[in-house]
Amino acid sequence: MTFLSDRVNRIPPSGIRVFFDLVLSSKGIISLGVGEPDFLTPWNIRDEAIYRVEKGFTTYTSNKGLEELRGAISHYLKQQFSIAYDKHEILITSGVSEAVDLVFRSFINPNDEIILPEPSYVCYRPLIDLCDGKAVPLDTSLTDFIPRASDIEALVTKNTKAILLSYPNNPTGQSIPPSEVSKIADIAVKHNLLIITDEIYADLSFDSFQSIASIPNMKNHIIYLNGFSKAHSMTGWRIGYVCANEEYIEAMNKIHQYSALCAPTLSQYAAVEACQNSSDEVQKMRQSYLERARYFTKMMNDVGLTTIMPSGGLYCFTSIQSLSMSSLSFAEKLLKEYQVAVVPGNVFGESGEGYFRACIATDFNELKIAAKKIQEFVTEHD
Amino acid sequence: MNLIQNQILELLKKNARYSNGDISNMLNVSESVVETEIQGLIEHGIIRQFTTIINDNNIDDYPIRALVELSIRPEKGTGYDAIAQRIFSYDNVVSHYLVSGKYDFLLVVEGSDHKDIAHFVFDKLATIENVKSTTTHFIFKSYKEHGVLMEEAASSSRLAILP
């Protein structure tokens, strides 16, 4: 007999856990398996939090989050991405992670289908499953990791509820070109589907980025997610947000008020500062990621490991198909023989098999050593 | 200066040991372009030197430093520059600025010990006719040099692997 619920028992054990534990317990390795920036949170943001601690800003905020922060985000989205959400249309959450969970719980009925282009970030599938929804994967590996509107449309059934987009993508680093973005929007309207778009890496785009949420007259179809973890180097602060029309926000707030009450107060004050006074810092970090992404991409392509230059974010997604071994055995061998850790691509869905993800937010000297070791690995195993 | 020169400078300011190959990969230009641009920056006197930032806080018998403020009576015709030359030509003047405010020159002076620096200030600087007064601040500890912290702040380490 188990006390555990059927629901939690249904979440499959992660096959990759053993490898992850091996990495976590290994000493003296260079890890490109990291999932966060290598810059500290800019000092002005940390200083704002210290000030708020000193002054005793330590109570709950309203459920939806500080009005000041929602106003600052509204302004920031307008400036940065031409996205128009009023402060009533924004809900502050504990990271984008909470926002993803809220969206699924608020919009998925049992058997609803969510079209999910893969490879993709790992949290969507299990959270969709918990809501008894069905993730319908779209393999993007044959289209340079860019989901085509026509391929999405081919998966639409009478049960389809939503299309989930997450670009610039974790793990592939790719973004959808603007022409394709508008075609996807058209499909959502035509088939009356919701678009859930997680744009947590958008502010780390190396080229200009067009958000699907910037297309006019789409508000009833769009749930927009973003946060401060990546672009502002604020992973531990746990601040994200979801934007949508007021009806949707109120619905999500019904759950959020009971399950979270409010996002961490001090972090919310810090996030106000992040919105208002850190564009120079973010620009410096973005430039540094760009340089390192170019470097790593070049080093991999030089030894025949095809890598498409990412259009933003913290990762390169590299093909190991020329080596005829699985992602997992590549990652295991690389760790054992060369003391370099990467994330095997199959973690991000079946279509990630044959690839690995490398986090380029790694000190340049270490990135260089790791890239050279991967090159040696290829020479030896070719 | 063009964009590439700017980006090369930013990289070299962070790490003068980046190879031309590294820079070429990071900026997506050929190695020969990097080579030519760096040569050009040197020839135009924009890059003056490739040097190293040293944390001397814990090195015994290392030269010590003082900030020295000098009030100057400028010379007709040559202004501050001629007097500056008489000062910065000493090897132990490691930095020399003309500044706004209560005094005119701010120097960083290096010496083997306090006596050495005191001697230099009294004997060489204060005796220059156009120097009206001097104030010397010995440096006890350096926290940050050229944007680099002298001691790495403790911070939490990242999870080695996370999808």
Ligand SMILES: Cc1ncc(COP(=O)(O)O)c(C=O)c1O
């Ligand atoms: C695509 C994507 N969404 C959401 C998250 C979680 O972000 P947060 O720290 O805001 O919960 C991540 C973190 O890796 C991510 O890659």
